Amino acid sequence: MRNTTTQADGVPGGEHAPVRFDTKIAVLLRDDLESWQRLNVTAFLVSGLGTVVPEVVGEPYEDADATAYLPMLRQPVLVFEGAKETLTGAHAKALSRSLATSVFTSDLFATGNDRDNRAAVRAVGRDALDLVGLAVYGPRNAVDKVIKGARMHP
Known part of the structure; x- marks a missing residue:
């Protein structure tokens, strides 16, 4: 997937010009x-994005003392919330648009490792997943359609 950036007015600018992404990262929480669950779910949902879409990860950080820090996602992560039905609908829309999607189900609160997490999701059919969160990445307009009906997290 392409992840280009432009200045807010579409004209290339200097290093301090505003950046506008043509893609969006959105997390939708029940x-x-x-x-504590909201924070945990959000962290898990976005953790795999950079492994599948490496261009969303920026350069490593460094402070004024030359201490090195890990790179982070290079664009904002917008967090929304909605009812269970909102998540179910968003999940179906994201899959129908073939957007990069991660899911977190209620079953994952009872597991303690990646192997058991994957097994818990694998044990339930797509339409029966008890979703408590999902993350979606893709073209801004497509992501907006997926999360329509959700509200910004307070």
């Missing part, structure tokens, strides 16, 4: 999660 609105009945506890605070």
Whole structure:
């Protein structure tokens, strides 16, 4: 997937010009999660994005003392919330548009490692997943259509 950036007015600018991405990273969380669950689910959902779409990861960071830090996603992650039905609909739309999608189901709160997480998801059919969160990456307009009906996380 392509991930280009342009200045807000579409004209190339200097190094301090505003950056506008033609792609979007959105996380949609079920609105009945506890605070700790929201944070945990968000972290898990975006963690795999850079392995599948490496261009979303920026350069490593360094402070003024030359201490090196890991790179991070190079564009904002927008976090939304919605009812269970909103997540179910968004999931179906994301898959129908072939967007890069990650899911977190309620079953994953009871597991403690990647192997068991994958087995828990694999044990349930696509339409029966008890989704508590999903992340979607793709062209901005397509992602907007997927998360339509959700509201920005407070």
